[in-house]
Amino acid sequence: MSRDFKRLEEADLMPLAIGAALLGTGGGGNPYVGMLRTRELLRSGAKIEIMPLEALADDDWVAECGGVGAPVVGVEKIEEGGECHRAVMAVEQAAGVKCSAVICAEIGGSNSMEPIIVAGRAGIPVVDGDGMGRAFPEVQMTTFFIYGAKPSPAAIADDKGNVVVFQEVVDMFWLEKFARDVSVGMGAGAGFAVAPMRGDFIRKTAVPGTVTQAINIGKTVLNARLKHQNVVERIVEETGAKLFFTGKISDIERTLTGGFSRGRAKISGVGQWAGSEAEIAIQNENLVLWVDGEAVIMVPDLIMNLELETGEPITTEMLRYGQRVAVIGLPVHALLKTPRALEIVGPAAFGYPDLTFKPLG
Amino acid sequence: MSRDFKRLEEADLMPLAIGAALLGTGGGGNPYVGMLRTRELLRSGAKIEIMPLEALADDDWVAECGGVGAPVVGVEKIEEGGECHRAVMAVEQAAGVKCSAVICAEIGGSNSMEPIIVAGRAGIPVVDGDGMGRAFPEVQMTTFFIYGAKPSPAAIADDKGNVVVFQEVVDMFWLEKFARDVSVGMGAGAGFAVAPMRGDFIRKTAVPGTVTQAINIGKTVLNARLKHQNVVERIVEETGAKLFFTGKISDIERTLTGGFSRGRAKISGVGQWAGSEAEIAIQNENLVLWVDGEAVIMVPDLIMNLELETGEPITTEMLRYGQRVAVIGLPVHALLKTPRALEIVGPAAFGYPDLTFKPLG
Numbered sequence: 001m002s003r004d005f006k007r008l009e010e011a012d013l014m015p016l017a018i019g020a021a022l023l024g025t026g027g028g029g030n031p032y033v034g035m036l037r038t039r040e041l042l043r044s045g046a047k048i049e050i051m052p053l054e055a056l057a058d059d060d061w062v063a064e065c066g067g068v069g070a071p072v073v074g075v076e077k078i079e080e081g082g083e084c085h086r087a088v089m090a091v092e093q094a095a096g097v098k099c100s101a102v103i104c105a106e107i108g109g110s111n112s113m114e115p116i117i118v119a120g121r122a123g124i125p126v127v128d129g130d131g132m133g134r135a136f137p138e139v140q141m142t143t144f145f146i147y148g149a150k151p152s153p154a155a156i157a158d159d160k161g162n163v164v165v166f167q168e169v170v171d172m173f174w175l176e177k178f179a180r181d182v183s184v185g186m187g188a189g190a191g192f193a194v195a196p197m198r199g200d201f202i203r204k205t206a207v208p209g210t211v212t213q214a215i216n217i218g219k220t221v222l223n224a225r226l227k228h229q230n231v232v233e234r235i236v237e238e239t240g241a242k243l244f245f246t247g248k249i250s251d252i253e254r255t256l257t258g259g260f261s262r263g264r265a266k267i268s269g270v271g272q273w274a275g276s277e278a279e280i281a282i283q284n285e286n287l288v289l290w291v292d293g294e295a296v297i298m299v300p301d302l303i304m305n306l307e308l309e310t311g312e313p314i315t316t317e318m319l320r321y322g323q324r325v326a327v328i329g330l331p332v333h334a335l336l337k338t339p340r341a342l343e344i345v346g347p348a349a350f351g352y353p354d355l356t357f358k359p360l361g
Numbered sequence: 362m363s364r365d366f367k368r369l370e371e372a373d374l375m376p377l378a379i380g381a382a383l384l385g386t387g388g389g390g391n392p393y394v395g396m397l398r399t400r401e402l403l404r405s406g407a408k409i410e411i412m413p414l415e416a417l418a419d420d421d422w423v424a425e426c427g428g429v430g431a432p433v434v435g436v437e438k439i440e441e442g443g444e445c446h447r448a449v450m451a452v453e454q455a456a457g458v459k460c461s462a463v464i465c466a467e468i469g470g471s472n473s474m475e476p477i478i479v480a481g482r483a484g485i486p487v488v489d490g491d492g493m494g495r496a497f498p499e500v501q502m503t504t505f506f507i508y509g510a511k512p513s514p515a516a517i518a519d520d521k522g523n524v525v526v527f528q529e530v531v532d533m534f535w536l537e538k539f540a541r542d543v544s545v546g547m548g549a550g551a552g553f554a555v556a557p558m559r560g561d562f563i564r565k566t567a568v569p570g571t572v573t574q575a576i577n578i579g580k581t582v583l584n585a586r587l588k589h590q591n592v593v594e595r596i597v598e599e600t601g602a603k604l605f606f607t608g609k610i611s612d613i614e615r616t617l618t619g620g621f622s623r624g625r626a627k628i629s630g631v632g633q634w635a636g637s638e639a640e641i642a643i644q645n646e647n648l649v650l651w652v653d654g655e656a657v658i659m660v661p662d663l664i665m666n667l668e669l670e671t672g673e674p675i676t677t678e679m680l681r682y683g684q685r686v687a688v689i690g691l692p693v694h695a696l697l698k699t700p701r702a703l704e705i706v707g708p709a710a711f712g713y714p715d716l717t718f719k720p721l722g
Contacts, residue, residue: 090528160531164539167451167516168524178525181542 005049015218020112026316027285028109028135041120051125056199063099066111069189080159083191094153103127107210108135133207137284140172158186231311297329366410376579381473388646389470389496402481412486417560424460427472430550441520444552455514464488468571469496490567498645501533519547592672658690
């Protein structure tokens with residue numbers, strides 16, 4: 001295998017964290033702690049390469065992993081750090097294979113960093129792509145599962161040394177159910193890995209280039225700040241996103257049930273939207289944006305809240321009364337908009353059967 | 362290995378079911394369906410041997426299994442039949458060993474039959490003994506765990522084909538937690554197997570002779586019925602139990618929470634106890650009997666409700682207003698009364714820290 005892939009540099013980490021937080025569409029947890037861990041790995045000599053999708057050989061085995069739990073818990077319950085690696089080792093053992101690369105389940109939020117930490121610990125590259133192109137709250141909501149990945153053996157590992165293997169699982173919905181139940185028992189935060197997948201399958205089903213995309217978005221934000229530009233405007237220009245609302249959070253309702261953060265945020269318009277009212281529905285991530293009662297962006301398209309002044313992405317657990325926000329929308333990758341994908345990640349899958357998905361752009 | 366063990370005969374099954382229901386101390390589920398399955402196995406030619414504890418070689422591997430869930434669910438959700446066998450095969454694979462015998466986790470209730478079904482399917486004997494000498498609601502409450510059995514790898518399997526392996530578990534309490542959570546996800550009824558144990562360990566830690574004991578109790582009941590004797594009296598004579606109360610159920614409170622049946626039954630005295638009031642606390646099994654406010658029998662000693670007229674054991678999920686019952690008590694095996702055992706199965710372990718265990722007899 002050719003090994004002249006781009007190396008992940010320390011200078012990439014802050015941009016990656018910012019880009020991943022933005023692509024997290026309010027969820028996926030804060031990548032900050034994972035960024036510090038990755039920096040420590042790099043400083044202690046780990047070489048982490050970013051492998052393009054095309055470089056995967058047909059018979060390479062690829063591990064897909066990420067944290068599973070409620071982001072709001074992750075704010076106070078910091079991971080031990082080896083959770084995802086232990087989960088990956090457990091699925092390798094259960095499947096009887098050795099993985100030569102690792103890929104993000106979701107590029108959005110803290111799960112952008114988890115597979116990179118595994119890559120650094122295991123000495124294998126991280127693939128430039130992921131299974132969502134954003135963040136989603138449930139484990140079956142990846143392009144891999146949508147396009148036929150096997151639901152078992154999968155594994156979950158906690159900070160204490162517990163490792164549970166989902167040896168035989170009827171389908172991906174049962175896997176989500178079991179993983180969720182066990183993750184709640186583990187304290188609503190754990191490392192999760194699915195059955196290793198072959199390189200040819202990953203090449204066809206992964207959302208391509210998203211690690212690089214996240215780094216580029218982050219660099220745009222940092223450059224704009226450095227040059228005292230309007231960060232929200234620069235993000236919109238750079239990513240092809242559209243500004244849908246600006247306003248002040250007037251009400252926020254958030255509960256932690258069944259291992260998820262669920263809730264609603266109300267926003268009173270300012271500037272161009274003065275006099276209008278917006279509302280966002282949340283299940284870990286932002287699901288639907290209504291402006292004056294009309295659903296204008298809906299899952300799986302990306303809904304992102306930015307601090308109006310700084311352009312800093314705001315995760316749903318950090319939303320608070322009085323915050324001034326810009327809400328932008330970005331079309332999701334085509335792999336997530338097929339009829340098959342919409343069954344798993346469309347509005348109906350999130351409990352909005354009356355909303356017919358109208359794609360952005 | 363000598364193989365002239367006693368064979369389980371069809372004529373043993375009804376007595377075993379009756380004895381097991383009695384030793385279930387109100388819990389453990391009804392052995393009736395398991396009895397029918399075992400009968401089918403025997404009729405289709407399976408040879409099931411009852412192996413004395415002493416016959417186990419030091420390096421024999423023994424599988425311990427049973428159903429896990431809430432007995433009240435088992436009344437309507439009948440097991441598929443292969444759950445425990447699939448769980449045993451999963452722990453054999455995870456531990457890399459082949460078991461040459463199987464032993465009951467609990468002789469009380471439906472779990473008396475589960476390992477016998479596995480024995481018949483796998484073509485190996487069932488050991489004459491168990492880990493409780495009765496029934497208890499939680500998986501760590503066996504003599505095996507009390508005296509140091511490893512908590513992993515254990516496994517749980519459902520009727521649909523799902524198999525979850527608890528690959529690495531910090532301790533037996535985490536195992537109970539994970540098994541309980543997953544069993545709830547599986548519909549509050551599943552087959553469970555712990556890590557295979559060596560013959561020398563089983564010989565030292567199992568409650569001996571309980572399969573035979575259950576069959577003998579059942580035969581006593583059936584004989585007494587045949588001869589129109591007072592069944593309750595005959596049970597008391599045969600087992601060394603003592604009659605503690607006779608009365609009519611005046612109130613019953615029962616909820617299904619966290620995968621357990623929990624509740625209380627109040628009994629108004631009749632006959633010798635006319636004017637007295639008794640109360641029984643339940644967590645799947647009968648935990649404490651109070652008569653006129655005084656705790657007279659408490660876990661781990663056995664508290665058994667029998668129908669006053671027929672001597673039929675009544676499981677907690679079958680208790681109902683107006684039933685006339687006899688409450689008898691039986692001392693538990695010495696292995697369950699050591700200080701170490703009382704930490705796991707004494708009154709405090711069941712939420713009664715103010716009750717100091719006073720053994721019967």
